Amino acid sequence: MRLELVKRKEHSQAMALLSPLIAVTLTALSAAIIFSITGHNPLVGLYKFFIEPLTQQWSLEATIDKATPLILIGCGLAVCYLSNNWNIGAEGQFVVGALFGSVLPVLFPSFENAATLPLMLLFGAIGGALWALIPALLKTRFNTNEILTSLMLVYVAGLLLDYLVRGPWRDPGGYNFPESRIFSDAATLPEVFGGMMSLAAPITIAIAVILAVVLAKTLKGFEIRVMGESPRAGSFAGFSAKGLTLFSFALAGALAGLAGTMEVSGALNQLLPSISPGYGFTAIIVAFLGRLNPIGIIIAGFVLALSYIGGEGVQSAMGVSNEIASVIQGLLLFFVLACDTLILYRIRMVTKRSTSAEASHV
Amino acid sequence: MGDNVAETGSPDHDGNASTHRSDRETLLNASGLTKRFGDILANDNVDLVLNKGEIHALLGENGAGKSTLVKMFYGSLDPDAGEISWNGRKVSINNPAAARELGIGMVFQHFSLFEALTVVENIALALPNPGKMQDLAKRVETVSRDYGLPLSPGDIVADLPVGIRQRIEIVRCLLQEPQLIIMDEPTSVLTPQEADQLFVTLQRLANEGCAVLYISHRLEEVKRICHHATILRHGKVVRECDPTKETAASLASMMVGADVASVSSGEGEAQVGQTRLTLQKLNAAAATPFATALNGVSLDLKAGEVVAIAGVAGNGQGELFDAISGEMRVSPDMVLLDGTPCGNKSITWRRKQNAAFVPEERLGHGAVPGMKLSQNIVLTRHSTGDRLVGGGFVSNAEAGNLEQRIKKAFDVRMSHDDPEARSLSGGNLQKFVVGRELDREPGILVVNQPTWGVDAGAAALIRQALIDLARSGSAVLVISQDLDEIFEIADRIAVISRGFLSAAEPAAQMTRERVGLLMAGGAETQGEVA
Structure with a gap:
């Protein structure tokens, strides 16, 4: 007996919804196995990892804080991936966005008025977009592989941040610690809903909803989907592949940059040598787990944020290494991509002996 | 093992055929061959006898x-059921x-x-x-x-x-x-x-x-x-x-399994009007090592006529189509629509000039495989004034109406309403892709291989639609490898060979032999002289 994949005539709508759920289930199963191999009670491990963070006010707030950048970056990446542009460098765009957004509070701390925060957010978006346009231009101009260039620029951005906070942007009154000055109140993102979350969260949800409408209902969204599925048909429709590459990278970069600025302005309130626990990479998983659909990404963002909080939870409660979070995130991406196969294929059991067919050409 | 095994068809037709075959020895005898792919029964109990x-x-x-x-x-x-015997011996x-x-x-x-x-x-x-x-x-x-x-x-x-x-x-x-x-x-x-x-x-x-x-x-x-x-x-x-x-x-x-309508070219001669599409010394270098360069291609396409370009596959047909449609940009003066130079203009601009295009490859070029038919209508008609797009938003309702209209007018058969393009059979998808453009009543239509791999019934319908469009006053350019088709529908015929195009000559004066000689390189020398 063996299993065969049989191509479906059309995409399965049911599987498109079920596949992320199956993937999450399989990930939980694998996590349980890992817990028991390392000598821990798997049920307690799963509870601490996936459930406990949702039961307490502080961990729920922390989950929302972590989910916000993941969702915002994931939305931008979804546009890239839908249009077949493989932007892997959101982490770098996040960092450069944060740097651009910090120019005002770090270099002009006395510029404090109602325009400070909006200008910071705008600068952050511009910075992220510019950083993202580098691999996009390299791709459209020289046909470079954007996976490599966008990824490499992540490390350049990280080093740039490191240099600035240790050198020119170091806090003059900070006892030589590698960090920038603390942002003023005018440069700090306010909290909303009685301190439950920073303003970043509602902004992110609003952007995700707008993007969902754009993708589903507008000609631009149509263009993005057509180009991703069939570039030749897209050019027949009169759409420009190069134009869309630039557009999608700029958009993803802008959203990542905005997330970066909101992170330093809200959660951190200053620049540090490291400002992201890998949001830009985790957001790749968020984008795929959310079916490259902004609404799905909102849900997926929460699931992945949970894995950060849950990782810390099992570390403190059970002594399991915090790295379990990365392992589980990796497993999740693996299962999501594997389960996506089922959208266009179905599994069939073959019981009869059958010699496999040689390719029809000799 | 006798020939009678083979004669499972209706006896009224093959009585003579069996005598014609009877003196031969059986080489291969397949009986009851069955092969299933998923839900599809690709071969259902097939018997076939081959004689030496x-x-x-x-x-x-x-x-x-x-x-x-x-x-x-x-x-x-591997067959799922049935057996094959070879020279009288059962083999697998x-x-x-x-x-x-x-x-x-x-x-x-x-x-x-x-x-x-x-x-x-x-x-x-x-x-x-x-x-x-x-x-x-x-x-x-x-x-x-x-x-x-x-x-x-x-x-x-x-x-x-x-x-x-x-x-x-x-x-x-x-x-x-x-x-x-x-x-x-x-x-x-x-x-x-x-x-x-x-x-x-x-x-x-x-x-x-x-x-x-x-x-x-x-x-x-x-x-x-x-x-x-x-x-x-x-x-x-x-x-x-x-x-x-x-x-x-x-x-x-x-x-x-049914009578195939014969194609009629309408009453009398084509009423030829003004020149709609002009190609002037169209040159284009080969984009890849496997592409064909276009060498000084010139052609006039007039309202009311069907001009066909014959040629063996891979002689520049795809490149020529791309240059006319605007997917490949060339110098402005090389392509003119109604006298306006537009070699560097986009395909959308040309569509707005009431030109329409049907590429050779239906799936992946003419249509997006994983998108519904209504969405595939938006693909080529988003800017042609069909009210499919308003304020940047796509109207699914309008697209759905158009889909229904095209489905009815061109007899596109589907298992359920508005399926993904990939699920249609080749012939049905071709009817849809051609119908999508004909529904616009374009003034200029350029079709590459209109009936390639399409069954006889659908082919006849498509050919008739092309002729009818020309007779209603539009200019129709058909690029085809199928000489039967070309002689059936064309008013004038040109031949493409290695990126050279022969002069378009009235179909009545063309013979298959002459077309064949032009295909085999005559077009080239003619193109070089011109």
């Missing part, structure tokens, strides 16, 4: 199960090597040759014991000359035209001294003269006792060279007959 020295046609629409059947004979597929053919061992050879529609290697090297690769290269080269030379398919063993394949490449495949088969040769659409890439040459070879093989199983959509040639025909429909054998006693129309209706 017989050229046996296997006919059927696309998807009728012809390829599946021959793949089981050639060992690429597990792979192509086993098939070749038995003496079954196959010539594929798409060649499997290494372009960078020589003729003899390519042949050596396919033989179990090629022996010394020099000896093999001599054998290749003798065998190929003997069968009227001369080859120079030392030539590099990349330098050879398609017709010669096919010879290599055939000679490769012949060297293994097969008793059965399976040929899948062998003439689709040949000029008429090259095809004639092939027919002579096939006759000779048949006289020597070799059987040929011949798959073709070209019913005229089946009538001409085949002794017997088996017709498949939906995976079943529906009929057997002697094709020499049939007409192309009767063969077509057996394949389709």
Whole structure:
């Protein structure tokens, strides 16, 4: 007996919804196995990892804080991936966005008025977009592989941040610690809903909803989907592949940059040598787990944020290494991509002996 | 094992055919062959008897199960049920090597040759014991000359035209001294003269006792060279007959299962009006090593006429289409729509000038496979004033209405409403893709291979629609490899060869022989002189 994949005539709508759920289930199963191999009670491990963070006010707030950048970056990446542009460098765009957004509070701390925060957010978006346009231009101009260039620029951005906070942007009154000055109140993102979350969260949800409408209902969204599925048909429709590459990278970069600025302005309130626990990479998983659909990404963002909080939870409660979070995130991406196969294929059991067919050409 | 096994078709047609076949010995007898792919029964209890020295046609629409059947004979597929006997002995053919061992050879529609290697090297690769290269080269030379398919063993394949490449495949088969040769659409890439040459070879093989199983959509040639025909429909054998006693129309209706409407070109001469599309010394370098450069292509297309461009595949048709549609930009003066230079203008701009385009490849070029038909309408009509897009938003309701209209007008059959493009059969999708443009009533229509791989019924409908569009005053340019189609619908005919286009001449003055000569390079010299 063996299993065969049989191509479906059309995409399965049911599987498109079920596949992320199956993937999450399989990930939980694998996590349980890992817990028991390392000598821990798997049920307690799963509870601490996936459930406990949702039961307490502080961990729920922390989950929302972590989910916000993941969702915002994931939305931008979804546009890239839908249009077949493989932007892997959101982490770098996040960092450069944060740097651009910090120019005002770090270099002009006395510029404090109602325009400070909006200008910071705008600068952050511009910075992220510019950083993202580098691999996009390299791709459209020289046909470079954007996976490599966008990824490499992540490390350049990280080093740039490191240099600035240790050198020119170091806090003059900070006892030589590698960090920038603390942002003023005018440069700090306010909290909303009685301190439950920073303003970043509602902004992110609003952007995700707008993007969902754009993708589903507008000609631009149509263009993005057509180009991703069939570039030749897209050019027949009169759409420009190069134009869309630039557009999608700029958009993803802008959203990542905005997330970066909101992170330093809200959660951190200053620049540090490291400002992201890998949001830009985790957001790749968020984008795929959310079916490259902004609404799905909102849900997926929460699931992945949970894995950060849950990782810390099992570390403190059970002594399991915090790295379990990365392992589980990796497993999740693996299962999501594997389960996506089922959208266009179905599994069939073959019981009869059958010699496999040689390719029809000799 | 007698011939009576084969005569499962209706007796009124094949009575004579069986006497025609009766003196031959049975070579291959397949009975009850069944092959299922998922939900689809590709072959359903198929019986087929092949006699020695017989050229046996296997006919059927696309998807009728012809390829599946021959793949089981050639060992690429395993039957789910049924058995094959070879020279009276039951055999199981597990792979192509086993098939070749038995003496079954196959010539594929798409060649499997290494372009960078020589003729003899390519042949050596396919033989179990090629022996010394020099000896093999001599054998290749003798065998190929003997069968009227001369080859120079030392030539590099990349330098050879398609017709010669096919010879290599055939000679490769012949060297293994097969008793059965399976040929899948062998003439689709040949000029008429090259095809004639092939027919002579096939006759000779048949006289020597070799059987040929011949798959073709070209019913005229089946009538001409085949002794017997088996017709498949939906995976079943529906009929057997002697094709020499049939007409192309009767063969077509057996394949389709209904009468195929003949195409009528309307009353009298075409009422030719103003020039709508002009090509002036259109030059374009080849974009890739496998593309063809366009060399000074000139053409006038007038309102009310159908101009057809004939040519063997890969002679620049795709490049020419892209230059006219605007997917490939050229200098402004090379392409004019209604006298306006537009060689550098976008395809959307040209569509707004009331031009419409249907590319050769339906899936992935003319339509997005994973999108619904209504979405695929937006693909080409988002900017043509069909109210599909307002304020940047796409109207799914309007797209749905259009989809319904096109579905009705062009008889596009689907299992449920508004399916994804990939789920339609080739013929139905072609009707949709052509219908999507015709529905606009375009002033200029450019179609590349309008009925390629489309069943007879759908082909007739599409051809009639093209003629009707021209008679209603539009200019229609058809690029096609199918000479039957071209002579059926064209008012003027030009021929493309290696990126050169011959002058378009009235169809009435053209003969197949002349078209064939132009295809074989005449267009080139004419183009160079002009």
